[in-house]
Amino acid sequence: MSELTFELNEEQQLLREEVRRFAVERIRPGTAERDKNHEFPKDIIAEMAEMGLLGMMVPEAYDGAEMDVLTYAIAVEELATVCPSVAVTMSVTNSVCCWPIQEFGSDEVKEAVLPELAAGGAIGGFGLTEPGSGSDAGSMKTVARLEGDEWVIDGEKAWITNGAYGKYFVVLARTSPGKGTQGISAIVVPSDAPGFRVGGSEEKMGLKASNTTALYFDSCRVPASYLLGEEGKGFRIAMATLDHSRVGIAAQSVGIHQRALELAVSYAKERVQFGVPIAKHQAIQFKIASMATELAAARTLTYYAASRGHSPEAGRLASQAKLYASEAANRACWEALQIHGGNGFCEDYEIARLYRDVRITTIYEGTSEMQRMVIARHLTR
Ligand SMILES: Cc1cc2nc3c(=O)[nH]c(=O)nc-3n(C[C@H](O)[C@H](O)[C@H](O)COP(=O)(O)OP(=O)(O)OC[C@H]3O[C@@H](n4cnc5c(N)ncnc54)[C@H](O)[C@@H]3O)c2cc1C
Known part of the structure; x- marks a missing residue:
C-alpha cells in the first residue's frame, strides 16, 4: 500500500x-x-x-x-x-x-x-497574515521602527500556527511606510519580548490538536540584530520561505491521502452490500483506482520538488506539488468518506477527522488560486 x-x-x-x-x-x-x-x-x-x-x-x-x-x-x-x-x-x-x-x-x-x-524543545512560528491581509500579504499594516538598538513593533497578526506555544516567531512588518513590499522587513520576535501578546485559540473545523492564534504587538521591543537579512528585504524573505515550505504542505497532503486510501480499501473489503464486499462493485473499485493513481502522482511530484532543494526551479515545483497534492488529497478524502457511507459521517470513524483535517491544505501557505498565479507567473515571465 x-x-x-x-x-x-x-x-x-x-x-x-x-x-x-x-x-x-x-x-x-x-x-x-x-x-x-x-x-x-x-x-x-x-x-x-x-x-x-x-x-x-x-x-x-x-x-x-x-x-x-x-x-x-x-x-x-x-x-x-x-x-x-x-x-x-x-x-x-x-x-x-x-x-x-x-x-x-x-x-x-x-x-x-x-x-x-x-x-531544546522550543517550537516556533511565522507571522505574515493579518486580519485585513491574507493572499495580499504585501498590504500588511503591522509596522516596526528602529529606536536605538531595538526594533519597536506595533500591529497584529492572524491565524498564527503554534501561536500560544511558540517561543520564537518570524514576523513581517512594515519598516518603511510608502515603499510597498520594498518597505517590509522580517524580524525574529521571542515570545517573552516586552509588548508581545497572544490571542485566544481559534475554534477550527479541523487540525483541532494544532494551535492557531492571533499575535499582538504593543510597542513590542526586540534587539536590532534580530532583523533577518537587510531592512526592506523581508517580503522577499517571506516569499522565499514559502517557496521552500510549501513542499511540507504537499507532503502533509500526501500523508493524509495515503491514510484515506488505506481506510477506504480496508472498509470496502469488509462492508457487504448486495451479498458481496462493496470492493467488488466496479464503482467502488474505480474510486480506489483513481485515489491510488493520484496518490502516486502527488507523491512523485512532491519528492521531485523536495529533491530540487533550494534551486531556482524549486519554488515553482513546490507550488505545483502543493497545488496538486492538496487538491488530490481533498478528492481522496471526499471519495474515502463516500465509500464509508453513513459511517463516514460519524466521528467514530477516522475518515471523518481526515475529511475535516484535509480541508485546510488548499488554503494555508497560499491558496490554490495563489499557487496557480505563482506557477503561471514563473512560466510567463
Ligand atoms: C489553520 C490555519 C493556520 C494558518 N497558519 C498561518 C501561519 O502560521 N502564519 C501565517 O502568516 N498565516 C497562517 N494562516 C493564514 C493562511 O495562510 C491564510 O488564511 C491564507 O493565505 C489565505 O488568506 P485569507 O484567509 O485571508 O483569504 P483571502 O486572501 O481573503 O482569500 C479569500 C479567497 O479569495 C481568493 N483570492 C484572493 N485573491 C485572489 C486573486 N487575486 N485572484 C483569485 N482569487 C483570489 C483566495 O484564493 C481565497 O479563495 C493560517 C490559516 C489557517 C486557517
Whole structure:
C-alpha cells in the first residue's frame, strides 16, 4: 500500500522507518482523543525534539540534524498519515521558522535561537497574515521602527500556527511606510519580548490538536540584530520561505491521502452490500483506482520538488506539488468518506477527522488560486 514512487537513499529510508514507528506507536494511540479535546500534543513535541525532528534542516553547528529537504518531507508525510495536527506543528517550526533564521539571520540571532529550536524543545512560528491581509500579504499594516538598538513593533497578526506555544516567531512588518513590499522587513520576535501578546485559540473545523492564534504587538521591543537579512528585504524573505515550505504542505497532503486510501480499501473489503464486499462493485473499485493513481502522482511530484532543494526551479515545483497534492488529497478524502457511507459521517470513524483535517491544505501557505498565479507567473515571465 505505501508503494514508493521515488528512489530514496539509505538515510531517507531509515528515517522513514523511524518516524513511521514513532507515529504509529507514540502518536496514533492519542490522535482521536486530542482531536476531540482540542489538546495540543506537548509530550509528543518534546519527544520529537529529542529525535531531532524539530530542526531537521538546521546546520549541525546550531545543534540541528542538517538533513535535506526530501528527508524532511518524508518525515512530514509519515507524521501526517497518523496525525496531520502534529505534522503541521512540526513542519511550521522547521520550514517557516528555523529556515529563514538559518538562511538570513545574523550570527547573534542564530546563536540565540536556533539551538533551542533545533534541540531544546522550543517550537516556533511565522507571522505574515493579518486580519485585513491574507493572499495580499504585501498590504500588511503591522509596522516596526528602529529606536536605538531595538526594533519597536506595533500591529497584529492572524491565524498564527503554534501561536500560544511558540517561543520564537518570524514576523513581517512594515519598516518603511510608502515603499510597498520594498518597505517590509522580517524580524525574529521571542515570545517573552516586552509588548508581545497572544490571542485566544481559534475554534477550527479541523487540525483541532494544532494551535492557531492571533499575535499582538504593543510597542513590542526586540534587539536590532534580530532583523533577518537587510531592512526592506523581508517580503522577499517571506516569499522565499514559502517557496521552500510549501513542499511540507504537499507532503502533509500526501500523508493524509495515503491514510484515506488505506481506510477506504480496508472498509470496502469488509462492508457487504448486495451479498458481496462493496470492493467488488466496479464503482467502488474505480474510486480506489483513481485515489491510488493520484496518490502516486502527488507523491512523485512532491519528492521531485523536495529533491530540487533550494534551486531556482524549486519554488515553482513546490507550488505545483502543493497545488496538486492538496487538491488530490481533498478528492481522496471526499471519495474515502463516500465509500464509508453513513459511517463516514460519524466521528467514530477516522475518515471523518481526515475529511475535516484535509480541508485546510488548499488554503494555508497560499491558496490554490495563489499557487496557480505563482506557477503561471514563473512560466510567463
Ligand atoms: C489553520 C490555519 C493556520 C494558518 N497558519 C498561518 C501561519 O502560521 N502564519 C501565517 O502568516 N498565516 C497562517 N494562516 C493564514 C493562511 O495562510 C491564510 O488564511 C491564507 O493565505 C489565505 O488568506 P485569507 O484567509 O485571508 O483569504 P483571502 O486572501 O481573503 O482569500 C479569500 C479567497 O479569495 C481568493 N483570492 C484572493 N485573491 C485572489 C486573486 N487575486 N485572484 C483569485 N482569487 C483570489 C483566495 O484564493 C481565497 O479563495 C493560517 C490559516 C489557517 C486557517
